[in-house]
Amino acid sequence: MITVNHLSKAFGDHLVLDDLSEHIEKGEKVVIIGPSGSGKSTFLRCMNLLEKPTAGQIIFDGQDITSKDADINKIRMQMGMVFQHFNLFPHLSITRNMTLAPVKLGVLSKDEAEEKAKKLLDRVGLLEKADSYPDQLSGGQKQRIAIVRSLMMNPKMMLFDEPTSALDPEMVGEVLEVMKELASDGMTMAVVTHEMGFAREVANRVLFVDGGKVLESGTPDQVFGNPQNERTKEFLSKVL
């Protein structure tokens, strides 16, 4: 689904991603873990070019998205992204939050979009919030809305950037539940998270990133049960 070749990203003199290569299969659920400042979020944000890579190539669905001719807006329509701080649009109702992009971009008509929004809201148990505004919702509710807002565009892949890190502990579960459901529906997912339980349960593969490199990659059992790299061991001993 997405192939990253020799990706580097520098902010000024600071090299955040260092010649990183990785491939994610269609339907694969990859969880990216690592200490803060390791470059894992930057890696994720490079995949939909929210950060422009300094060097390297990213092939998404057979298309080189780092090439000059790539239509970045078209590509992003097929790649959903969920942020740590939700980033719902506070001036729009929940329904408008969800229907804005698909209607503006001509993916769905207004009626189709509203119909679809209803279905998705029902699926995450928030149908009664359709006419509310983001500030009226709890953190967990906001993040569930943010997820279905991305799904409105029918993305081929979903990127999650620490989706539960800004939540109160009791709300983490409801968001992970939605993500698990999405995973079992076969969505291709790349998830940066500190939720090791989620990684164990859902991931096909876990990547340990530090210093801008993938230091370890394997099934959750391999990475959590029998880590090879010293730094992986050290990190896991702190978080597990």
Added chain:
Amino acid sequence: MTNLKEKFISDFIVDERWRYVTGGLKVTLLVTLLALILGCLIGMIIAIVRCAHDQRGEIEKKTFGNALLDFFNAICKLYVTIIRGTPVLVQLLIMYFIILVSFKSKVTVAVLTFSINSGAYVSEIFRGGIMAVDKGQMEAGRSLGLSYIQTMIEIIIPQALKSALPSLVNELIALLKETSICGYIGLNELTRGGDIIRGTTFDALLPLFLVAIIYLLMVLGITAIFGRVERRLRQSDHR
């Protein structure tokens, strides 16, 4: 008391002198309204250019688009610097006697001057509003596939306007009152209307106070209207 009544009659009734006030009021409102609209338009365009330039981050490649943006950004900065650095009265006189000397219509000269002047201030107000919107909003819009301009129009600017509204109202009030200098180019706006009566009847008290009260009432009206607008815009905040 009879004295005051006589003055009132000679100030406003005789020769229909009240028409100086009403006619002046019309001109003041016309100049303010047109300058407001044009000024906001200029201000919005400048703010977007300045923000697009400042928020584009580090540039890796020297593309034509980047060079163009640098150029427009420099022009916008120069414009704001010059306009904010010189008195509006001087600008008005320069426009009337030098730049637009062939223009017959004083209203046009006044509207253009005040649009250009107001645009500089409004651009900084909008820029502050746009910069104050969380950068996650732009990222969320872009991640959904919306273009920069679409995200600006649908997501950033509505939020920026909301936070910029109090300052914008301030600017509108300042603009309304600043138009009183148009008398310098012989445009018969409200202040000059009152002053003409003073010059004719040699009574300063009534005409000047009347003019002052009319300005005050207009400002009160503007404050009341936008107070309502602000309350309506706040309906999405339920903290």
